[in-house]
Amino acid sequence: MNQNAVENGERQRSSIGLKIENFSKSYDLVPVLNNISLEVNPGEIFVIMGPSGSGKSVLLKHVAGLETPTNGRIIIDGKDIAQPRTRRELSMALVFQAGALFNSMSVFDNLALYPREHRLYDRATLRQKVMRALETLSLQDAAKKHPSQLSGGMRKRVAIARALVMEPELILYDEPTSELDPTMAATIIEVIADLREEFGVTSLVVSHDRDLALTIADRVAILMHGDLLEVDTPANIKRSENPKVKDFLNPVIDIKNPRFKKKDYSS
């Protein structure tokens, strides 16, 4: 396995873990996340599920160090992300929910920006690495296109490919399989699992995708309205007795008695 990695010209990667300690966030005094504590082990695939608006994207942005918490700390590989040098020492990638592609650059240049700016490879290796990432996500024909010429799902795939080229030790995915067809979603799930198998990459995945959570996750966290309800293995989460968790994972579609007409709907 390692031999294989060296042959492919991969850089050495080590597994890193992360820890969120008593984390809270409010925007203009409106609390979005309340006292979250969780730990992701090195090499783990950790999935966070939760309804829309529960604060998942906000949590990922803080883990990536893009915003400062109102309270609490985020420790990655033993270092506080609030420290400016931490990010320089880490190799971490964030796949944004909306892609966040560079609109003025072609797809190829989007992927090549990171290795170019950090002077990682010579021209031929760079080209080969970028094309390999594009092929993994069936994007080889889109290399010359600009983000505005892509479909929503393609943009998502380019964002994932861009993270792959960075060869990080920790990848944060914000809904990697939304907007994708079932086959493509399965491919993404395989890619995430394979990165762990081959390189010990740690993955923190935000997703509504039950297949993803229940097949490859080591542990699943359920986040609702800013609170962490449960953190457990997929098998235990499936058997959860918490009615909110049950309803979230297996919503019963009842046309006669729709939930938006129930009294306690908004709680």
Added chain:
Amino acid sequence: MKQINNILEHFGGVLILCVRSFAYLPSLPLQWRRLIEQCFLIGYTTFPIVAILSFFIGSVLALQAGYSLQAVAGQDFIGALVGLSLARELAPVMTAILLAGRVGSAISAELATMKVYQEVDALVTMNIPPERILVLPRLVAILLMMPVLTISANLIGWLGGAIIAQNIEFIQLDQRIYFQGIQNFVKFRDILDGLIKAEIFGFFVILVSCHVGLRTTGGPREIGASVTRAVVISLILILVLDYFVTSALMKF
């Protein structure tokens, strides 16, 4: 109170952005492609309009000077008047104002869009400081291009003045006398003062536009607001700085 606070915050932010960007100066040789691209962008968006405007400003200066000076038979001084006004004041100020409209607005729109659509965040997560690749090349490019634009504005303006002075009936000043006037009265020092002013205005226009763009938050409406804000701040800054820089230069 809040207004004053805001202004001070802007001021501090601009200063920090400037320092942070120039801290990446050693990376400039590796970014030469971006630098050249920015130089061309500034050049070909601003030059045509600078050329047209300076031509007509030179013309109207000659016209006004000729009209006023004919009463005292002082047509010989038209060259000096047009030459000095352009070199010391009008060429740098006008070039900077056009720069704010053409380039400053474009930069603030581009950076604001990148900020709002999380492209700047993406750069940060890639350990690529936005100041290094988005701000530094633009600042250096304007320092290189501003003298070129200002000198062009001077030359084209002088030419415009010459054509008017020779061809308008009540002036009919020989071109040789006109240019002799420029030669006798416009010293190297006058041109240099103008270039220093242009350099300072241009630098601040780009710096402020970058700063305003990068601190945009919200959505499309805020992008528009940022563009307006960048241009308005630039224009005020140019005219305020103009007074202080001019009076400072007179003391040396």
